[in-house]
Amino acid sequence: MLEQNLFSIAFLSQIILASIYIPSRIVRRMSFVFETYPPSTHPLLYPKPFDDYIKMQQRYRVANWVIAGIGFSVLAVSMFVPRGREVMNAMAFLFFLVQILPLIWIEATVRKELKLMRSLNPRTTRTAELNRRKLFDVLSPALFWTTVAVYLAFWVFIAWFRQFDYPWFGGFINNLIITGLNVFFASILLWFMYGKKLNPHQSTDDRMRITRRLATVMCLTSIAVTLYAVITIFLSAEDARAFQPFARSVYFQVIILLSVQTYRVDLLDFDVYRGDAQAT
Amino acid sequence: MQITIDIESSVPLFAQLIAQIKQAVQQGNKKPGDALPSIRQLANDLNLNNKTVAKAYRLLERDCVIQTRGYRGTYVHPDARENSLVDLNELVTEKLKSAIAALRASGATDSEIRVAFAAIMSSGDA
Numbered sequence: 001m002l003e004q005n006l007f008s009i010a011f012l013s014q015i016i017l018a019s020i021y022i023p024s025r026i027v028r029r030m031s032f033v034f035e036t037y038p039p040s041t042h043p044l045l046y047p048k049p050f051d052d053y054i055k056m057q058q059r060y061r062v063a064n065w066v067i068a069g070i071g072f073s074v075l076a077v078s079m080f081v082p083r084g085r086e087v088m089n090a091m092a093f094l095f096f097l098v099q100i101l102p103l104i105w106i107e108a109t110v111r112k113e114l115k116l117m118r119s120l121n122p123r124t125t126r127t128a129e130l131n132r133r134k135l136f137d138v139l140s141p142a143l144f145w146t147t148v149a150v151y152l153a154f155w156v157f158i159a160w161f162r163q164f165d166y167p168w169f170g171g172f173i174n175n176l177i178i179t180g181l182n183v184f185f186a187s188i189l190l191w192f193m194y195g196k197k198l199n200p201h202q203s204t205d206d207r208m209r210i211t212r213r214l215a216t217v218m219c220l221t222s223i224a225v226t227l228y229a230v231i232t233i234f235l236s237a238e239d240a241r242a243f244q245p246f247a248r249s250v251y252f253q254v255i256i257l258l259s260v261q262t263y264r265v266d267l268l269d270f271d272v273y274r275g276d277a278q279a280t
Numbered sequence: 281m282q283i284t285i286d287i288e289s290s291v292p293l294f295a296q297l298i299a300q301i302k303q304a305v306q307q308g309n310k311k312p313g314d315a316l317p318s319i320r321q322l323a324n325d326l327n328l329n330n331k332t333v334a335k336a337y338r339l340l341e342r343d344c345v346i347q348t349r350g351y352r353g354t355y356v357h358p359d360a361r362e363n364s365l366v367d368l369n370e371l372v373t374e375k376l377k378s379a380i381a382a383l384r385a386s387g388a389t390d391s392e393i394r395v396a397f398a399a400i401m402s403s404g405d406a
Contacts, residue, residue: 124288128325130281130304132315132353196324204282204325 003242007088008075010249014092015071018099018256023064026106029265030057037270044201045273047116056109063102071095088245096252103259114198121200129204133193138208139215147219154178154226161233168236178226185218201272209267217261224254281309285326293328297336302345302364305356312361316346316354343368 034053039046046053074091083091135144158174192211228251235244283300285293304310316337317325323333337354340346344363348354357363383393 125284125286126326127282127284128322130283130310130317132317133321194321194324196327
């Protein structure tokens with residue numbers, strides 16, 4: 001019963017955090033940008049009619065309210081029907097997938113906007129830094145080496161844990177999953193560091209700021225995922241699997257909190273979107 | 281240190297890159313031994329084809345303004361400052377002008393000079 005109550009609290013927190021609190025912050029940031037940098041002074045920021053952006057904001061807000069409503073309904077129904085561990089695990093996971101849909105939609109919309117911005121870019125000049133970008137320009141060595149240490153410690157942990165011969169234990173498959181995830185993160189980071197500039201107006205400083213933030217978030221996410229894997233294995237070994245849904249819900253909240261850390265409006269230089277701005 | 285290129289300029293893009301990197305060296309913004317961005321980084325930042333940047337780097341390396349150290353990347357040459365003052369294009373123009381003037385003085389027509397020049401260049405005998 002304790003584990004069910006804990007899960008209910010965690011699931012309620014997951015609904016409030018990912019479908020109400022974070023979306024409301026993102027909507028407030030959108031409003032801040034719309035009011036502080038309107039089309040009259042920053043025309044390059046809005047390749048489409050301004051009304052389209054207001055509609056997008058409204059759709060995003062409504063989508064999250066609908067998802068929050070679904071979450072509350074699922075939680076309410078689940079309080080009155082017997083819930084097994086698998087059901088709670090599935091609830092946390094499937095609802096997390098639904099919760100991130102608006103974020104994915106926003107990301108896809110931003111990509112489309114940037115494409116449009118590139119095609120409408122009136123400037124004929126392009127500027128670049130004549131300095132080589134290195135990993136430690138965007139990532140603190142301490143965080144990088146901590147992430148590497150956590151990753152290596154996970155290999156040691158799995159190698160040590162194999163001696164107990166649990167039938168459910170996946171062994172080095174866990175390492176493969178974590179390695180795959182880290183390779184994925186590294187590819188994204190490399191693409192941000194050396195890939196094509198998607199925003200034609202973005203200044204070099206802004207690009208570096210965003211890449212720095214992304215690198216930090218990815219390292220923290222990698223550490224969080226590895227720790228979650230260790231916690232899950234421990235819970236299974238200690239016959240406390242009933243607490244896994246609770247741990248999973250908390251884990252998803254950490255992940256979603258980390259992932260939205262890249263949306264920092266105050267870090268950006270909006271002067272580049274002025275009509276009379278110089279090439280960046 | 282930033283460089284700017286104009287995609288609508290009549291000056292070829294690789295020539296703009298060469299001129300700006302040489303200028304950075306002459307002004308002391310890039311010192312001997314300083315690292316330069318990789319071809320891919322610079323091409324992506326300027327939204328140019330990799331081959332354009334590679335061509336600029338190749339010509340700068342030929343002029344001993346930059347040097348490539350294998351996988352470690354591209355660096356400013358130790359004698360880059362002096363070498364960046366040498367303009368091979370100017371030298372080629374001067375030499376050709378005097379050669380053409382000499383040929384005309386000996387009675388060769390412009391079309392004969394053009395045909396001979398094209399034949400020598402395409403045969404690779406020169």
